[in-house]
Amino acid sequence: MTTPQSQIAAQLHTTKALPVSPTWLNSFVSSTTALQRNVPISALTQTALFRILASDIRDSLHTNNPSALLPADIVDPSVQERRLPGPVPVQVLDIEDIGTSLWSQVEAIERVERGEAIRGREIVRAVNVGGGGGGGEEDEEAEGGGNPGPAASENESHGPHRLIVQDAAGTRAVAVELKRVQGISVAKLAIGAKLVIRNATVARGMILLAPDCMTLLGGKIESMDHAWKEGRKARLLARITEMPGGDQSG
Amino acid sequence: MTRILCVAEKPAIAKAVAQHLSGGAFQTNNITGNRYVKNYSFDFNFGSTWGHCNVTMTSVLGHLTELEFAREYKSWLSCPPGALFEAPVHEAVSSDKTAIARNIQQQARQSQALFIWTDCDREGEHIGTEIRKQAKEGNARILVKRARFSNTERAHVLNAARSLMELDDLQANAVAARIELDLRIGAAFTRLLTLQLKPLSSALEDTIVSYGSCQFPTLGFVVDRYLRVKNFKPETFWGIKVMLQREGIKVNFLWKRVHLFDRAVVTIMLERCLLAKLARVTKVNQKPTSKWRPLPLTTVDLQMMGSRFLRMDSQTIMKVAEALYTKGFISYPRTETDQFDKAIDLKKLVEKQFPDQNWGQYARDLLDGGFRTPRAGRHNDQAHPPIHPVCWVSPSALSADEKKVYEFVVRRFLACCSEDAKGQSTEIEIEYGNETFHAKGLLVLERNYLDVYVYDKWESSQQLPNFQLGEQFEPTEAKIFDGKTTAPNYLTEPELIALMDANGIGTDATMAEHIAKIKDRHYVAVNTRGGGRNAVKELIPTQLGIALVEGYDNVFAGMPNNPSLSKPFLRKEMETRMREICAGSRVRQEVVQESLDMYREYFVHTNRRISALKDAIRKYLPN
Numbered sequence: 037m038t039t040p041q042s043q044i045a046a047q048l049h050t051t052k053a054l055p056v057s058p059t060w061l062n063s064f065v066s067s068t069t070a071l072q073r074n075v076p077i078s079a080l081t082q083t084a085l086f087r088i089l090a091s092d093i094r095d096s097l098h099t100n101n102p103s104a105l106l107p108a109d110i111v112d113p114s115v116q117e118r119r120l121p122g123p124v125p126v127q128v129l130d131i132e133d134i135g136t137s138l139w140s141q142v143e144a145i146e147r148v149e150r151g152e153a154i155r156g157r158e159i160v161r162a163v164n165v166g167g168g169g170g171g172g173e174e175d176e177e178a179e180g181g182g183n184p185g186p187a188a189s190e191n192e193s194h195g196p197h198r199l200i201v202q203d204a205a206g207t208r209a210v211a212v213e214l215k216r217v218q219g220i221s222v223a224k225l226a227i228g229a230k231l232v233i234r235n236a237t238v239a240r241g242m243i244l245l246a247p248d249c250m251t252l253l254g255g256k257i258e259s260m261d262h263a264w265k266e267g268r269k270a271r272l273l274a275r276i277t278e279m280p281g282g283d284q285s286g
Numbered sequence: 287m288t289r290i291l292c293v294a295e296k297p298a299i300a301k302a303v304a305q306h307l308s309g310g311a312f313q314t315n316n317i318t319g320n321r322y323v324k325n326y327s328f329d330f331n332f333g334s335t336w337g338h339c340n341v342t343m344t345s346v347l348g349h350l351t352e353l354e355f356a357r358e359y360k361s362w363l364s365c366p367p368g369a370l371f372e373a374p375v376h377e378a379v380s381s382d383k384t385a386i387a388r389n390i391q392q393q394a395r396q397s398q399a400l401f402i403w404t405d406c407d408r409e410g411e412h413i414g415t416e417i418r419k420q421a422k423e424g425n426a427r428i429l430v431k432r433a434r435f436s437n438t439e440r441a442h443v444l445n446a447a448r449s450l451m452e453l454d455d456l457q458a459n460a461v462a463a464r465i466e467l468d469l470r471i472g473a474a475f476t477r478l479l480t481l482q483l484k485p486l487s488s489a490l491e492d493t494i495v496s497y498g499s500c501q502f503p504t505l506g507f508v509v510d511r512y513l514r515v516k517n518f519k520p521e522t523f524w525g526i527k528v529m530l531q532r533e534g535i536k537v538n539f540l541w542k543r544v545h546l547f548d549r550a551v552v553t554i555m556l557e558r559c560l561l562a563k564l565a566r567v568t569k570v571n572q573k574p575t576s577k578w579r580p581l582p583l584t585t586v587d588l589q590m591m592g593s594r595f596l597r598m599d600s601q602t603i604m605k606v607a608e609a610l611y612t613k614g615f616i617s618y619p620r621t622e623t624d625q626f627d628k629a630i631d632l633k634k635l636v637e638k639q640f641p642d643q644n645w646g647q648y649a650r651d652l653l654d655g656g657f658r659t660p661r662a663g664r665h666n667d668q669a670h671p672p673i674h675p676v677c678w679v680s681p682s683a684l685s686a687d688e689k690k691v692y693e694f695v696v697r698r699f700l701a702c703c704s705e706d707a708k709g710q711s712t713e714i715e716i717e718y719g720n721e722t723f724h725a726k727g728l729l730v731l732e733r734n735y736l737d738v739y740v741y742d743k744w745e746s747s748q749q750l751p752n753f754q755l756g757e758q759f760e761p762t763e764a765k766i767f768d769g770k771t772t773a774p775n776y777l778t779e780p781e782l783i784a785l786m787d788a789n790g791i792g793t794d795a796t797m798a799e800h801i802a803k804i805k806d807r808h809y810v811a812v813n814t815r816g817g818g819r820n821a822v823k824e825l826i827p828t829q830l831g832i833a834l835v836e837g838y839d840n841v842f843a844g845m846p847n848n849p850s851l852s853k854p855f856l857r858k859e860m861e862t863r864m865r866e867i868c869a870g871s872r873v874r875q876e877v878v879q880e881s882l883d884m885y886r887e888y889f890v891h892t893n894r895r896i897s898a899l900k901d902a903i904r905k906y907l908p909n
Contacts, residue, residue, distance in 0.1 A: 116557070134548040137521045137771050143514070198548060212551050214720050239554050244720070276519045 040077060041065050047081045052253060053123035053232045054088060055204075057098040089230055089255025093127050097204035106207045111241040120243065122234035126201035127257070129208065130264070133222055135194040138272045141222075145269045195221065201231070201243070209238075215246035219254070227264040228257025287329075288336060291393045291428075292343040293417045294403040295410055297322050298612040300345035302438040303403055304328060307341065307447060319385025322347060325393070333448040342393050343403075350387055350416040352380045353469050367477035368893065370470055371886045379420075390417060391424030399429040401450060406434055406669045407620050407795060408868070412461035414453045436669070437617035439676040459874040460867040466878055467860065471885045472498050475851075478889070479834075482896050487907040489830070496807055499857050499885075500792045500800045502838070505809050506852030507785045509827045509835040511777040518773035524552040526559065528716075528723050529763040533751040539716060539723035539761075545769065556766055559719035564758040568722075569715035575728070576706040577744045579735040581624045581663040582672030583698045585794035586787045588619065590780040591698075595741045596690045599812075599823070600779055600798040606691045607673070615679045616695050620795045621670035624663025626702075630671060633657060636703055638678045639696060648738045652703055656734075660702040674699045694741075701739035708732040709744070714753050718761065725750060776813070776824035789854035790861045809834065829906040837902030841895045842888075849888055856884070 041061050048054045064084055068075070088096045099105060104124055133141065196213040197220050211233075213220055229252070236249040294300040301324070304312050308328030315325040326343040359365055359373040379387045394400060400421045404410035418430050432453045435446035475497035484490045525545035530537045546552050559565075581587075588607065589600040596603065607619035626632060636657065639649040675696045681689050712727040727750040736742055777785075783797055792800050804810050809831035815822045827835070835852040842850040849856060860881055866872040892899070 117561075134546045134551060135543065137523070137547055139519045139521060139771070196543070196546070196551075198551060212554075214555075239558060240550075242551070242554055276521070279519075279521065 040080065043077050044081045044084050047077075048085060048088070052085065053104075053234070053251075054085075054125050054253075055098050055101055055104050056084070056088065057096055060091075060096045086255075089253060090228075090257065092228070092257055093125060093204045093230065094202075094206055097125060099205045104203075105205050106203045106209050108207055110207065110209045110238060110243075113240045115238070116240065118238045120233060120236045120238050122232070122236065124203055124233045125253075126203050126209075126211075126231060126233060128199055128225060128227060128229045128231070129202050129260075130200040130227070131220070131222055131225055132198045133195055134198045134212075135196055138276050142269060142272050142276070145272075197221070197225075199225075199245075201233075209243055210241065211243040211245050213246075214244040217245055217247050217250065217252065219252045220245075225252075226254075226256030227261040228255065229253070230255050288339045288399070289397045290330075290332070290336070290339045290341045290399050290401060291390070291397040291421065292341060292401045292403055292433075293390060293421075294343070294345040295405050295413055296347065296612065297324060297345045299403065299405075299438065300324070300326060300343050302612070302614055303443055303447075304343040306438070306440045306443040307343070312343075317344070317385060317389045319388070320347075323386050323389065325389070330447070332450075336399070342397070344389060344393065346386050346390075346404075346413065346417060347383065349409075349413055350379055350383050350420065351377045353377050353465050355469075355473070362477055362481070367474045367481070368886070368889055370474040370477070371882055371889070373470075375466065375469065387420045390420040394421035394424035394428050397421075397425065397428060399431060401447075402430065402432045402453060403435070405618065405620070406436060407618075408457045408461050408793070409795065411454050411457035412465075415455065415458040418453065434669075436621075436671055437611065437676045438614040442676075456870050457868050460864045463867060463874045463878050463881075464860075464864055467881050467885075468499065470882060471889075472496070474889055475892070478893060478896075479899070483899065483903050486900060486903045489907050490903075493808070495830075495834070496803075497851070498800070498803065499851075499860065500796065501803050501807075501809075502834075502851045503789070503791050503854040503857050504782070504786060504800045505804050505827065505831055506835055506850075506854070507782055508777050508804070508810050508825045509832055509852070511774065512827050512832070515773045515776055520770045520772065521547060522549075522768055522770055523547050524549050524766055524768045526552065526556050526721065526723075527763075527765055527767050528559075528565070528718060528761045530565075530759060531762045532759075535748070535751050536762075537714075537725050537750060539714075539725045542722040542724065549768075552766060555719070555721055556764065559721055559764055562719040563760060565716045565718035565723075565761055566758050567714060567753050567755055568717050569713065569724075570753050570755045571711075571713040571715075573711060574708065575711040576708050577736070577742070578706050579658075579661065579701050579704055580698060580739065580742070582626055582660055582702050583674070583695065584622055584624050584663075584665065584672060585620050586622075586783060586797070587624075588673055588695070589794075589798060590783050591741065592691065592694060593779045593783075593823075596694060597821075597823075598687060598690070599801075600783060601802045602687065603691060604798045606685075606687045607695075610688055610692055610695075613679075614676060615692060617672075617674050617676055618670045619673050621673060622665050622667040622794055623670055623672050624665045625672070626660050626662070626674075627671060632660070632703055635674060635676070636700065639675065639700065641678050641680075642696075643681075644693075645696065645700060645738055648700060652700065656705060657703055658705050672702075697738050697740065701735040704735035704738065705732070707734050707736045707744055709746070712750050714750060718764070775815070775822075776826055778822055778824055782825060790858035791854050793861075804831070830903075833902040833906035834899075836906075837899035838892075840898035840902065841892050843898075845891070851888065851892075856888075859884075 041058070045056050045061060048056050061084070064087060068080065068083065103121065106124055106126070195216065199211040200208055201211050202208045219225060231253060232251045233243060234249060237244045292303070294303060304326035307330045312326045312328035315327065317323055317325060323345055328341055329338065330341050331338045353375050355370065356374045356376065359370065365373065400418065402414040402417055404413045404417070414432060421428050421430070430453065431450035433446040434451055435443055476494060479495040479497055483495050523545040525543070526541045528539040530539070589603055592598055592603040593600050598606070604619065607616065610616045611619050633653060636649050636652050640646050642649070673695055675692070679692065684692060707730065709728055709730040713724060715722060715724045726747070728747045729749065730744060730746045736744060779801065782801060786792055786797050786800070791797070805812065808828055810825045810827050813824045813826050815824050838852050839850045863872060863877045863881065867874055867877055
């Protein structure tokens with residue numbers, strides 16, 4: 037007889053390629069069924085997925101299938117090219133726009149701090165400023181998917197992006213957006229967001245990302261994301277001063 | 287015979303109009319008390335309603351009246367500056383204009399009607415109401431009409447004289463609202479700043495620390511750019527360059543990503559190109575292309591292009607253009623319109639340029655079949671056509687500056703009436719490894735308007751060899767290059783005008799004045815970068831200019847909606863309200879009250895946090 041646990045695990049494995057940790061699943065099922073009975077499995081699976089996307093995958097996914105993990109020596113730069121069949125679920129620890137200079141990213145952050153946005157030559161007052169601190173999420177929602185609104189283009193990072201990702205076992209690797217992937221941008225991709233990599237190329241230790249070798253599941257780890265956003269400007273500034281010759285002004 | 291009084295905005299216009307209406311036969315009389323204003327009398331037939339009339343044509347010298355505070359508020363220490371938001375104000379004839387006002391009253395007494403010939407813009411409409419007021423004081427029953435004209439060319443003036451209209455009180459009200467707001471807000475902030483800041487530094491001893499609601503955002507733009515330049519940090523970037531030698535030509539392919547700021551990533555990308563060995567041609571695009579002739583000329587464009595190509599500042603350009611207009615050589619130079627009315631006979635205007643040594647032949651060629659109807663822009667102020675030459679003038683009759691501006695206006699006009707420049711562009715795109723590169727070529731086939739519009743550049747590039755779609759080749763060379771980001775340049779005057787225009791600071795008529803004002807007040811200085819033909823004039827804020835902007839930003843720091851007076855937002859709202867008055871959707875009193883309430887709030891805030899301004903002054907202007 038199949039338990040709800042095994043049904044959920046099977047569904048998440050086949051539809052999302054997520055190997056859920058039995059321990060995590062047990063505690064999830066016991067906590068929810070205790071509250072709600074007769075909830076259909078499909079709805080319960082949705083809830084589980086939602087929780088996983090908000091969790092740290094080192095807790096929520098299991099690690100006994102090596103093909104769902106990054107090779108331990110993945111960062112080895114002496115390997116010119118290797119294949120990563122996967123599917124490997126990972127979570128994002130850092131994102132950076134390497135198509136834009138650090139300084140212009142700082143300037144953009146400062147404009148937002150002043151409540152301004154730029155539309156062509158026009159400086160416009162950005163809406164929804166002065167509300168809660170740090171929360172840019174509402175603005176994104178308002179801008180909706182894909183409409184090239186004026187403020188959106190300013191807040192959109194151009195890319196390509198360089199990510200640091202981590203698998204369920206805690207192995208980290210650098211991933212580069214070789215071809216534009218919808219949903220990867222500094223404003224849209226939260227820290228802790230999950231993606232599943234399959235059939236990707238790893239060159240000199242970097243995973244090369246393209247739409248056909250990854251699925252973006254989304255989500256975020258709230259505490260990490262918050263800290264990352266709070267500290268972003270300071271990190272950019274620190275990197276600028278670290279640059280060779282960066283301390284000479286002018 | 288009916289007696290008519292005509293009043294223009296300036297003596298030169300009065301004379302030009304008198305000349306055309308009278309056919310040259312007029313009598314000139316001096317008026318007592320003013321050397322510049324003359325009365326010209328002659329007969330003229332105004333047509334249907336008015337018929338043959340006896341006319342006196344005179345003028346004012348700009349605004350007749352001034353808005354001022356009641357006597358007890360005039361001295362700087364008479365009241366707390368904040369009281370100026372409510373202090374009673376009244377309109378009075380300026381002391382140096384009383385003779386002119388008296389002349390209008392006297393002339394009105396003997397006249398049945400007053401025809402107003404002020405310039406057709408918002409200010410002109412307001413000056414018209416000032417003239418009307420004086421005329422009614424002389425003759426309460428005088429009829430009032432307005433002539434609508436945009437240049438002083440004969441046929442145009444005669445036509446305006448025979449199709450009179452009403453004064454537009456809405457526009458006049460908008461100006462009145464602006465005058466009151468500028469007076470109250472300007473005086474209150476200027477007194478506050480001057481009284482509070484002056485004692486802090488000996489450098490401020492002989493100055494007035496003025497505030498103007500346009501002046502400050504204008505200064506804000508200059509300071510903003512200055513700080514961006516000053517704070518800039520250069521960074522290294524890397525890119526990939528691909529070159530192919532074919533048919534004796536070195537074809538350089540540019541990377542679609544231009545450059546990236548991560549060396550390791552670029553290195554890997556290059557390695558993957560080299561691993562792939564062969565590049566494949568994915569796009570061969572050969573298509574006709576054109577460079578569009580310019581749009582009809584507006585004031586903002588004249589100022590921007592003028593300061594870029596003629597090396598004159600915007601205020602000088604406007605003065606010169608004004609003189610050319612007054613003399614009847616070009617149309618009214620204050621206009622937002624970038625589309626020609628269908629009714630205007632452009633070919634006739636082109637024909638007038640035939641006698642010119644430099645572009646006469648070009649004008650002739652236009653009428654021999656090269657003529658094209660100008661492109662139409664999206665702006666129409668419903669008052670004036672785009673700036674265009676009205677007649678040809680011999681260069682010997684013009685000063686050096688006038689010659690430059692006139693030439694620009696003519697060349698621009700002829701360019702508008704010409705065919706676009708035509709060419710053929712070739713674009714080759716290749717895929718190499720995971721990367722995309724492209725090369726572009728341009729062949730100019732017909733220069734057309736470029737022949738007369740010498741300010742635009744469009745030249746053929748190196749020609750590309752043949753490529754076939756889908757063909758593969760091994761590039762001769764593929765390598766990494768590096769470079770450094772560079773700081774933006776200091777703001778130039780054309781850029782500043784563009785920023786003011788985009789942000790609604792001032793009108794096309796007043797922008798040049800605001801820029802001149804912040805120079806006069808020593809808030810910004812002009813610096814020349816480079817030399818010779820490439821010299822560029824840059825605007826750099828003084829220590830005082832920086833101190834004021836930083837001080838104000840600190841005063842307003844942390845307030846919702848960032849209302850700092852160095853930002854364009856407040857002023858922009860005010861300009862929008864002025865336009866609403868003109869459109870009739872808001873009334874003057876309501877707008878004045880609302881704007882005053884808003885600024886009063888910021889005034890109170892500034893007063894409360896004046897220490898932030900004082901700190902900034904102390905920081906930048908050590909005693």
